[in-house]
Amino acid sequence: MIILPAIDIKDGNCVRLFKGDYATVQKVAESPYIAAQGFADAGAEWMHMVDLDGAKDAKLVNADLIADVAKVSGLSVEVGGGIRDMKAVEYYLSRGINRVILGSAAVKNQQLVIDAVKEYGERIVVGIDAKEGMVRAEGWIDNSEINYIELAKRMEDVGVKTIVFTDIDQDGTLAGPNLKQLDNLAHEVSCNIIASGGVAVLKDIINLAELDVYGAICGKAIYTGSLDLKQAIEVTNKI
Template identity: 45%
Template sequence: MILFPAIDIRGGKCVRLTQGDYNQEKVYSDAPEKMAQAWQKKGAKFLHVVDLDGAKTGDSMNQSVIKSIAELVNIPVQVGGGIRSIEVIEKYITAGVNRVIIGTAAINHKEFLNEAVSTYGDRIAVSIDARNGFVATDGWTKASNIKATNLVKELESIGVKTIVYTDILKDGMLKGPNFEELQTINEITTMDVIASGGVSTKEDIQRLGDLNMYGAIIGKALYDGTLKFEEALEANSSVS
């Protein structure tokens, strides 16, 4: 299982939100590029970067910072947040980003998603952000009547290879992921599933590994120091 340290960027700074609430922000670093290099030094094999400004407004406002990250580290980087045009995808891919994550646009603009997948193949992932089993959009600010499980099946039929599944109510709460929902999602699809939201202990990582997750994104627990990345790697290596 791949462990992805999360680097959430807002206003050019590395921050964390609680349950996706833009009013509950904590700044961890003024230099996300240095944070990226630090995670690589600690043993990260892949980074998960989110443009929070982009997720909310649809404008990829932190592109220059993210480009710097991709250039400064020699590990793959996946990026999400506000990616709603082929032009933005092309900019990120050209800048050295390994995988681009489409969120809201995958739900609101299916023709865009189809074009992205047919053009870039497995370098496109889709993030499914769910609250009580239903998909939320626009930086988690809008609820929909789309069931997450239905969206999973639709994405697979389109040809998507990787999804990032976030349980919004678990995000930033340090109380563990929604294992039951993740297990359900993983069982109904052949896509690679990356778990996000609430991953905060070694036991969480071992359990996700036992569920055969492709990856797990770790955010607040690393930044608050309740879980050291070295411990996370150790827990991951112990999964059979």
């Protein structure tokens, strides 16, 4: 299992939210460059980045900054937030980003997912964000009538190989990941599953590794110090 430390960008700052609520925004690092360097120093190979302004405004907002932080870091990077058309997909993938995450587009514009997968294959990841099992979009503001497993199956059917699953009720809470939903998802689709939301301590990482998910995103736990990134990476390398 790979560990993906996270950097969420809002107004150019490295921040965290509580349960996706923009009113709870909190700056957690001096700069995204410093945060990324810390991840690299701890032995991370991947990094997860989100343009929070982009997710809310349905367009690329912090894209230039994200691409530059990724380049300077030397890490493999996946990016989500505000990617609503092929031009945005191409922007990131032509600037050294390894994978882009389509979230709201998977709910509202399945044709974009189909076209992107056809063009870029496994570099296209779908982000499924759910509250009480139902998918949300547009920076988690919009509700949908789609169950997370139903959407995952649709994405698998169009060739998506990797899914980032976030339980919104766990995100930013340090209350532990939703192991039950993740286990259900892993058994329903053959896609690689990246778990997001709720990771707090090393035991959470071990629990996820034992579910045999592909990856785990860690954000707030790293910034608060409740999870030692270097230790987490070392442990997963042994499992």
